[in-house]
Amino acid sequence: MGSRVKTKEMNNIVINIENAVVSYREDVALRGVSLRVKSGEFVGIVGPNGAGKTTLLTIVNGLGKLVHGRVEVLGHLLTPGSGHFLRKRVGYVPQVENIDPRMPINVREVVMIGRYGLLGLLRRPGEHDWKIVDEMLELVGMSHLAQRPIGHLSGGEQQRVAIARCLAQEPELFLLDEPTASLDWRAKADILGLVRLIHNSRHLTTLFVTHDLSCLPVACDRVILVKQGLIWGEGSPAEALTDDNLSQLYDMPISAVRERRKEAILI
C-alpha cells in the first residue's frame, strides 16, 4: 500500500535482472531469474537454505558470474569489465564470518575500507574520510569500540561495523545478506530498526536476504520468495507470507507453519 505513494519512482528501475542463470561446479544456483527493483524500494528475499538467495545478491554487485542472461544495475549493463566501477556504488554486507581475533586491524580501519574503492589507487584517506567513518560508527552505535581490534567484537557488533563500512561507501544500493543471522533477539530487532532507518533517511534501494521470517513484515515493501533457484512468488509481505505460501516454500505442513508463527510472535 505504501508503495502507491511513490508513483513517481515507479518508472525508475535500478536493478533489472533478465533470465539469469548461475552455476557453480555441478550445481545450478539460479535457473532463470528475472527481477526488477525500483529506486527506493525495500525488497525482502526469502527462501530455504540453498535456494539461491545469496547468489541473487552477488549477481547484483557483479561478484557472481552469470552463465546466461543479463543484469543491469544503476542503468549500466554489468560486465566483468564494469564490475569494479559499479561496485563502488553498491554497498554489500556479506554474512558474518569468524574473524581471527589476532587480526591486526581495528574497527575504525575496517570501516574506512568502505571508502577505499571510492578513493581510488594511490590516494590516502584524508580528514574528510575519517570524519565520515566516525559519523557512520556513531550512527550504528559503535563509536565506543572504534579503537578495538575487529576480531574482539561479538557477532552483533561485527554486523553493525559491517553496516557502517557499507555506509561509509555512500552507496546507492544497499545489499544485506542475512544481517540478523546468529544474533540474539534484541540485537535482531536493533539491526532491523537500524537498516530501516538508514534505508529511509538515505533514500537507498535495499535488498535484504533472510531466512528469518520474523524480521520481514515490519521492514519490507515487497517480498520475493525464492525456491530451488527460481522466483517462486512475490507480493507485499501480507500477500506473500501466507501460511499456505510458507508451507509450500519450506515443504512444511500448514499446521507446523502456524506453530512457528506463534513461537515467532515473541519477536
Place this chain on the structure above:
Amino acid sequence: MDLSIFGYQFMQNAILSAVLGGIACGTIGVFVVTMHMPFVGVCMSHAAFAGALLGLWLGFNPLIGAFGVSLASAAIIGPLADRGELSPETSVGVIFSLMLGLAFLFMGLMPGTKSGALELLWGSILTNTRSDVMLLGIVAAVVVGLVIAFYKEFQATVFHRDMARSVGIPATLILYVILFLTGATITVSLSSIGGLLIFSLILNPAAAAYQLTYSMKRMFLLSAGFAVLSGWIGLLMSYLLNIPSGATIVIVSSVIFGIATILSPKRKVKPWQKKPLPEERR
C-alpha cells in the same frame, strides 16, 4: 673479541644482505601470516629451489630458473588460494611434494660435484657478492615501495578479499602481486639463506610481530626489524662459533618468535580478569 673481521668486504656484503633480505622477507611475511597461507610460501620456496637446480643442471642462471619456477607454482596456487573452495592445503601439498621431487631429480641428474646444489640448499650469506647485494636491494626497494604506495589496497585484500572486491578494489590482482613479490623475494634470498631455510625467515619474524601488535603498520615495522635482527645475530654467532650461517639465522628467528609468543599480550589473561566481580559491583 676481535671484530676486525667486519672491515672485510665479504663481511660488509653479508651485513648488507642481512639488512636488505631481512626487510624484504619480513615485509612479505606479514602477508603470508595475515592471509593465513604459510603453506603457500613453503611451496613457493621449494619451487624456487627446484628451479635453481634446473638452472644449475642445464647450465643457465639459477636465479632465472628459481624465479620462473616459483612464479609457475604461484600461477597454479593463486587461483586455488583465491577461490577458497576445496581446501587449498590439499592441492598445495601435492604441488609442494612435486617441487621437492623435481628438486631431487634435478640434483640426481646433475653431473659432477653437487657443491653448487648444496649451497643453494643451505645458503651461505658470507659468500654473497656485491651483485647479490644489489639484487637484494632492488627487490627490497620494490617490495617496500609497493607496500607504501598501495598500502590501503594491500590492507583491505589481506583483511578480507571478498569485502575488498565488493568495495571495488581489484583484490585478485593484489593477491597475484603478493605472490609475485613472494617469488621475487625468495629467489634473491636463495643464495644467502638457502632453499630449505628461506621460508622460516619469511614466516618467523612476521609470526613474532603478529603476536605483539594489533596495528598492521607496526606489524610491518616489527617484522622487518626482527628479520634484520635475526640476520645480524645469526651472522655474528655463525662467525664467533664457526657454525653455518643460514641455519643460525633461522634458529635465531625461531627464538625471537618463541620470546614474542611468551611475551604476547594477545594470549595473556590479565590479573584483573582472574578475580570474581566484587559483591558491591554485582
